Amino acid sequence: MARRSQTEVAVLGALSVAPMTGYAVREAIRDVLGHFWSESFGQIYPTLAGLEERGYVRRADRAAPFELTGEGVARLRELLAEPPQRVPPRNGVMLRLFFGRQLGPEACRALLLEAKADAERQLAEFAALRAAVAGEGGPDTPYSLITISAGVHTARAALAWAEESLAALPEATPSELEQPGAD
Amino acid sequence: MARRSQTEVAVLGALSVAPMTGYAVREAIRDVLGHFWSESFGQIYPTLAGLEERGYVRRADRAAPFELTGEGVARLRELLAEPPQRVPPRNGVMLRLFFGRQLGPEACRALLLEAKADAERQLAEFAALRAAVAGEGGPDTPYSLITISAGVHTARAALAWAEESLAALPEATPSELEQPGAD
DNA sequence: AATCACATGTAAGGTGTTACATGATTAA
DNA sequence: TTAATCATGTAACACCTTACATGTGATT
Known part of the structure; x- marks a missing residue:
C-alpha cells in the first residue's frame, strides 16, 4: 500500500506563497524546493485536479492560475502538522x-x-x-x-x-x- | 519508466560476503546496510529468483542457502561500476x-x-x-x-x-x- | 503443546518516472 | 513562419510497500 504521498503538501505549499499556474508550480518545486524536495511532474496536474475537486484549490479565470481556497490553507496546515514521513535511505x-x-x-x-x-x-x-x-x-x-x-x-x-x-x-x-x- | 532498480546490487553484495538464506539477506540489508540502504522485503525473493534464473546465484542443497556463482561476482562488479543513481531528495x-x-x-x-x-x-x-x-x-x-x-x-x-x-x-x-x- | 524465530514466498494496489500528445503565446 | 517557451494534460509501466499465506524447527 505504500506510504502516503506528500505531493499534496508540496503543491499546496507552493500555492500558499502565491496563486500560479500548474506550470509555475512545477518550476517552483524544481527551482525553489529542489534542494530538499522533488516531484514527478506527471503527478502535479492530477494532484491539482484532485485538490480542486475537494475544494482546496480553485481556478481564477484569466490565464487559469490555480489558487488556494480557505479550506486549502487549512488543509495545508493540517498536512504540515502531521509527522514527517521518513523516506527509507537509498544512497x-x-x-x-x-x-x-x-x-x-x-x-x-x-x-x-x-x-x-x-x-x-x-x-x-x-x-x-x-x-x-x-x-x-x-x-x-x-x-x-x-x-x-x-x-x-x-x-x-x-x-x-x-x-x-x-x-x-x-x-x-x-x-x-x-x-x-x-x- | 522509472529508474533502474538497485535491489540486485544490494542482494548480490550481501551474498558476496557469504552464502546465506533469503531470510538472512533480508536481515543483513536491514541491520548492516540499514544506515544508508533499504529494501522492500517483498522484493528480495523475486529478485533472488530472477538472479538464479540468469545464473548469477545458485542454491546449495542443505538448508537451501543462496550462493553467488562466478558470473554472479562478475555481475556484481559490473553493477557496482555503473554510475550511482541519485535518488531525488524528499526530506x-x-x-x-x-x-x-x-x-x-x-x-x-x-x-x-x-x-x-x-x-x-x-x-x-x-x-x-x-x-x-x-x-x-x-x-x-x-x-x-x-x-x-x-x-x-x-x-x-x-x-x-x-x-x-x-x-x-x-x-x-x-x-x-x-x-x-x-x- | 504452544510459542517464537526461521524460511520462502504471493497478492493487491498505490506511487513515481518517463515519454508522449496537444495547443496557445511569444519572439526572431 | 519557424522555433521556443508556456501550459495542461495522459499513458504505460516499473517500482515499492504492506499484508497475508504457509510451512519448519527449536525452545519452554
Whole structure:
C-alpha cells in the first residue's frame, strides 16, 4: 500500500506563497524546493485536479492560475502538522563504497572525488541562494534560511568526509593493487 | 519508466560476503546496510529468483542457502561500476520547515528538537557500530568504516544545524506568537 | 503443546518516472 | 513562419510497500 504521498503538501505549499499556474508550480518545486524536495511532474496536474475537486484549490479565470481556497490553507496546515514521513535511505554511493573491495580502490577513489566535487558545487549554490533569499526579507525568509543552512551543514560534512576518506583509502590498497580483477 | 532498480546490487553484495538464506539477506540489508540502504522485503525473493534464473546465484542443497556463482561476482562488479543513481531528495522535515510560517513556530521548534534527538541517537549508534566493525578487522573493514564515517559526519552536521536553528528561531517569532491560528 | 524465530514466498494496489500528445503565446 | 517557451494534460509501466499465506524447527 505504500506510504502516503506528500505531493499534496508540496503543491499546496507552493500555492500558499502565491496563486500560479500548474506550470509555475512545477518550476517552483524544481527551482525553489529542489534542494530538499522533488516531484514527478506527471503527478502535479492530477494532484491539482484532485485538490480542486475537494475544494482546496480553485481556478481564477484569466490565464487559469490555480489558487488556494480557505479550506486549502487549512488543509495545508493540517498536512504540515502531521509527522514527517521518513523516506527509507537509498544512497547509491554508500552502497558502492560499502562493497568497495569488489569495486576496487581506484573506482572508490573516483567516487569520493566526485562526491567531493558535488559537495563543493553545492556549497557554492547554497551561498548564492542564501545571498538572494536574505536580500528579499519577506516573512518566509527565516524559514528558507533554515533549510538552506541545513544544506550548507550537510554539504560541508560531505566535503570533510570525502577528503578524510580519500586520505584514508590508500592505506587499504597496497595489497589489492596487484590483483585488480583476480578472483 | 522509472529508474533502474538497485535491489540486485544490494542482494548480490550481501551474498558476496557469504552464502546465506533469503531470510538472512533480508536481515543483513536491514541491520548492516540499514544506515544508508533499504529494501522492500517483498522484493528480495523475486529478485533472488530472477538472479538464479540468469545464473548469477545458485542454491546449495542443505538448508537451501543462496550462493553467488562466478558470473554472479562478475555481475556484481559490473553493477557496482555503473554510475550511482541519485535518488531525488524528499526530506519531509525540510518541507515542513520551509513552510514554517504556515506551520507555526512552536511546531517548527518541535521538529528541530526531534531532529536533534535523532542526530544524537544516530551518533551513539555509529559509535557502537564503529567499535564493533573495527574489532573484526576483515578485508571489508576499511570500506565499512568509510560508510560509517559518512554517517558520523552527517549526524554531527545535523546536530549542529538543529542547535543553531533552534537558537535562531525565536528571533523570527515574536510577531507571529500573538496569532497562532489567525488567518 | 504452544510459542517464537526461521524460511520462502504471493497478492493487491498505490506511487513515481518517463515519454508522449496537444495547443496557445511569444519572439526572431 | 519557424522555433521556443508556456501550459495542461495522459499513458504505460516499473517500482515499492504492506499484508497475508504457509510451512519448519527449536525452545519452554
